Amino acid sequence: MNNEQKLRNIFAEALQININLVVDDLTYNSIPEWDSIAHMTLISEIDNAFDTMLDTDDVLDMSSFAKAKEILAKYDVQF
Amino acid sequence: MFYNIQQYGGQQAIITKERQLTYIELQQLADSYLFTSENKELIVLLGDNEVEIVAAYIAALQARHAVMLLSPALNRELLIQIVSNYRPRWIVAINNSEEIQLQGYVQRNKMLERLEDVRTAIHPELAVLLSTSGTTGSHKFVRLSYRNLQANAQSIADYLELNQTERAILNLPLSYSYGLSILNSHLQVGASVLLTGESIIAKSFWSFVQEQQATSLPGVPFTYQMLQRVGFMKMDLPHLKTLTQAGGRLDQRLVQLFGEYARDNNKRFYVMYGQTEAAPRISYVPSDRLLEKPSTIGIAIPGGQLSLDPESNELIYYGENVMLGYAESLEDLAKGDVCNGVLHTGDVATVDEDGYYTITGRMKRFVKLFGLRINLDEVERKLEALLAQPVACTGNDDKLIVVTESEVLVDAIKQHVQELYKLHPTAFRVKVLEQIPRFANGKINYSALKDE
Numbered sequence: 095m096n097n098e099q100k101l102r103n104i105f106a107e108a109l110q111i112n113i114n115l116v117v118d119d120l121t122y123n124s125i126p127e128w129d130s131i132a133h134m135t136l137i138s139e140i141d142n143a144f145d146t147m148l149d150t151d152d153v154l155d156m157s158s159f160a161k162a163k164e165i166l167a168k169y170d171v172q173f
Numbered sequence: 174m175f176y177n178i179q180q181y182g183g184q185q186a187i188i189t190k191e192r193q194l195t196y197i198e199l200q201q202l203a204d205s206y207l208f209t210s211e212n213k214e215l216i217v218l219l220g221d222n223e224v225e226i227v228a229a230y231i232a233a234l235q236a237r238h239a240v241m242l243l244s245p246a247l248n249r250e251l252l253i254q255i256v257s258n259y260r261p262r263w264i265v266a267i268n269n270s271e272e273i274q275l276q277g278y279v280q281r282n283k284m285l286e287r288l289e290d291v292r293t294a295i296h297p298e299l300a301v302l303l304s305t306s307g308t309t310g311s312h313k314f315v316r317l318s319y320r321n322l323q324a325n326a327q328s329i330a331d332y333l334e335l336n337q338t339e340r341a342i343l344n345l346p347l348s349y350s351y352g353l354s355i356l357n358s359h360l361q362v363g364a365s366v367l368l369t370g371e372s373i374i375a376k377s378f379w380s381f382v383q384e385q386q387a388t389s390l391p392g393v394p395f396t397y398q399m400l401q402r403v404g405f406m407k408m409d410l411p412h413l414k415t416l417t418q419a420g421g422r423l424d425q426r427l428v429q430l431f432g433e434y435a436r437d438n439n440k441r442f443y444v445m446y447g448q449t450e451a452a453p454r455i456s457y458v459p460s461d462r463l464l465e466k467p468s469t470i471g472i473a474i475p476g477g478q479l480s481l482d483p484e485s486n487e488l489i490y491y492g493e494n495v496m497l498g499y500a501e502s503l504e505d506l507a508k509g510d511v512c513n514g515v516l517h518t519g520d521v522a523t524v525d526e527d528g529y530y531t532i533t534g535r536m537k538r539f540v541k542l543f544g545l546r547i548n549l550d551e552v553e554r555k556l557e558a559l560l561a562q563p564v565a566c567t568g569n570d571d572k573l574i575v576v577t578e579s580e581v582l583v584d585a586i587k588q589h590v591q592e593l594y595k596l597h598p599t600a601f602r603v604k605v606l607e608q609i610p611r612f613a614n615g616k617i618n619y620s621a622l623k624d625e
Contacts, residue, residue, distance in 0.1 A: 154375070
């Protein structure tokens, strides 16, 4: 499984949505499932799966699936 | 009264991302809500953290009508049921009033108005109705009087030492008693309220905090978990001087962490306790004693008193902010004060030599069978450990009820309960439900369970 797939699975799992809905322009608060509680779950799942400890700015910045990839790239996760 | 806001004139009242209103402008906006009637009416406000809702709320209070605040996230069916049950004269639903087509109501000016002319009897002192269970709710509301709200607004302003220079973030829903109390206590002193619906994990929330130089931030336990994770303690927020916490018990580790942060950064952190039934504030821990008393709910708010029931150790609160009573139907709105300033909190507590209270459990999670007090949470834990399956316990003072989702477990449960508690078979009952009712967060919904 490549990192893109891995991240999509994490999103689907944390937000409890169908994986087909996890697309680049999926954004925070655009669906009821992605609320603040789900966001915190998402962050902690990402930290676990990619062995990162996301910075404050990155936690707050991660407002879409595309943005998540961009941020993780800074932590040497290749997409 | 906190809602007589004209006295504060040109001072900033409400600030949002889009607009800023002085107290005069807020009053003008309130005046655009024409709740004209010879009788006392019920008004439903459906909407959170919007300037228009604040204005309609103030207008309703000034006109001495009764206001029911509902969450816009409320399930449609429940909303229809509540409206048909309580028959409000007006419904103010900002942004989505076109969508809300209710039978028997027409859109008039900025609100929906009931077509039929029915006289409803509402007690003259009734000011606000708040749900006890948020969006999952029932038809049960807490009846708060003008005096209840005023007393609590004043107490909060006293112990938090609020004054006109405060610029308080208000991102908790207005339909939630903690959120509403922030509005009331700040209007009381002519301070500014920074109104937003955004969560602390939105980046734009923090730019709002910074640009508007917010001086205080409220939070429920989950907010503090998030604050810790988003690195709040490393943010540079020189204007932010006060943090408040309520809405449930905060993990002691976080109390300690934020307490130390506040001490080291010349800020104040207030851990508080309350119930909607008390409008809602009951107690607080003075910020300079928090690190000494991190597991307590503190002392009674100014003007209030706490004591323990000598027999059950139930925490009992006395104060002017104790509700008039509950309402479960339209008829109940005519009722007066049935509590007389005394609130049985349902929490079991202890008190230390300095008069600080600590909550140790919930009263209602006990049943008393043949004089024996049985802790329902403990029964649940023991049975789940034995069966490795979820069970839920409820009951009253003559019967313990154990609910399972699996028919095949019934005999095993009966046997375990008999063995563990030496209970006679007539003293308990095992019930099978397809699903144990739960809240969205996974916790068992005991009030729904009781209704089953």
